Amino acid sequence: MFGAIEAGGTKFVCAVSDENFTIKERVSIPTTTPEETMTEVFSFFDQYELTAIGIGSFGPIDVNKESDTYGYITSTPKTAWKFYDFLGSVKNRYSVPIGWTTDVNAAALGEIKLGAAKGLKSCVYLTVGTGIGGGAVINGELLEGYGHPEMGHIPVRLHPNETYKGTCPYHGDCLEGIAAGPAIEGRFGKKGHLLADQEEVWEMEAYYLAQALMNYTLILSPERIVLGGGVMKQKQLYPLVRQKFAELINDYVQVPDLEQYIVAPGLEDNAGILGSLLLAADAE
Numbered sequence: 001m002f003g004a005i006e007a008g009g010t011k012f013v014c015a016v017s018d019e020n021f022t023i024k025e026r027v028s029i030p031t032t033t034p035e036e037t038m039t040e041v042f043s044f045f046d047q048y049e050l051t052a053i054g055i056g057s058f059g060p061i062d063v064n065k066e067s068d069t070y071g072y073i074t075s076t077p078k079t080a081w082k083f084y085d086f087l088g089s090v091k092n093r094y095s096v097p098i099g100w101t102t103d104v105n106a107a108a109l110g111e112i113k114l115g116a117a118k119g120l121k122s123c124v125y126l127t128v129g130t131g132i133g134g135g136a137v138i139n140g141e142l143l144e145g146y147g148h149p150e151m152g153h154i155p156v157r158l159h160p161n162e163t164y165k166g167t168c169p170y171h172g173d174c175l176e177g178i179a180a181g182p183a184i185e186g187r188f189g190k191k192g193h194l195l196a197d198q199e200e201v202w203e204m205e206a207y208y209l210a211q212a213l214m215n216y217t218l219i220l221s222p223e224r225i226v227l228g229g230g231v232m233k234q235k236q237l238y239p240l241v242r243q244k245f246a247e248l249i250n251d252y253v254q255v256p257d258l259e260q261y262i263v264a265p266g267l268e269d270n271a272g273i274l275g276s277l278l279l280a281a282d283a284e
């Protein structure tokens, strides 16, 4: 059996599957302290005979095998988890191969193997939720280098009507700072799902997301971009983002038909956990 952990800032999802990635059992555990949360994670996995484990974690995390802190969560605002040796603690408990990457890289892997980018060699997965994070598979490989991508923290040109300072503690008005769910709430005074019929909200949101997608396109040339996360539940965003993306690219580079290029997840909210199971299989 494969085991997987999708470690998020609010909850950990753990699952076990057979070799066809059919999930046999799953649990959701609140993210409190490493001691509490990991005790529950271990008591779940202790019930099974695992052959490999995949971990897709919130971050930033250390993915650099040369580094002394490889496998650690690094500069998270969740202080209890700062410099927590996540991979090491799982390795101590189970002597099986363990795959380790970001939650969004795992989701990109899930989408390219089983979801909306199935059959392709490259895709970007971007989640627009409490934060904004992106992962990618390029030429069949997870995109990692010295570290891992942090696609949510890129600078963007501000909308002419922008008044909001941004929420990012590191950069203020980076993409995440002005376009994640909390920024929509901070700017307009209501949560996104209560603003569904206010056009200016989604026009501004699309203005920012399209810039980000243009950057990912120009740098990575993926075959597809999958946009997920709570904010993307506003389906009207997809055509708006495509339209603004087309305006920005201005026919400079060739891109796939935009209906096929900028798409919703195929795995709904399961991209991360399925991707982590795939990561386990790759680690085996």
Ligand SMILES: Nc1ncnc2c1ncn2[C@@H]1O[C@H](COP(=O)(O)OP(=O)(O)OP(=O)(O)O)[C@@H](O)[C@H]1O
Pocket (backbone or CB within 6 Å): 008, 009, 010, 127, 128, 129, 130, 131, 132, 180, 181, 182, 191, 192, 193, 194, 229, 230, 231, 232, 233, 234
């Ligand atoms: N239907 C909706 N319309 C607009 N915004 C929404 C909707 N549902 C959730 N959101 C916003 O999305 C954010 C939550 O994102 P999500 O549901 O992806 O959870 P999350 O896992 O906490 O996010 P993250 O992946 O960044 O950790 C909140 O800011 C919320 O207001």
Ligand SMILES: [Zn+2]
Pocket (backbone or CB within 6 Å): 152, 153, 154, 168, 169, 170, 171, 172, 174, 175, 176, 177
């Ligand atoms: Zn930032």
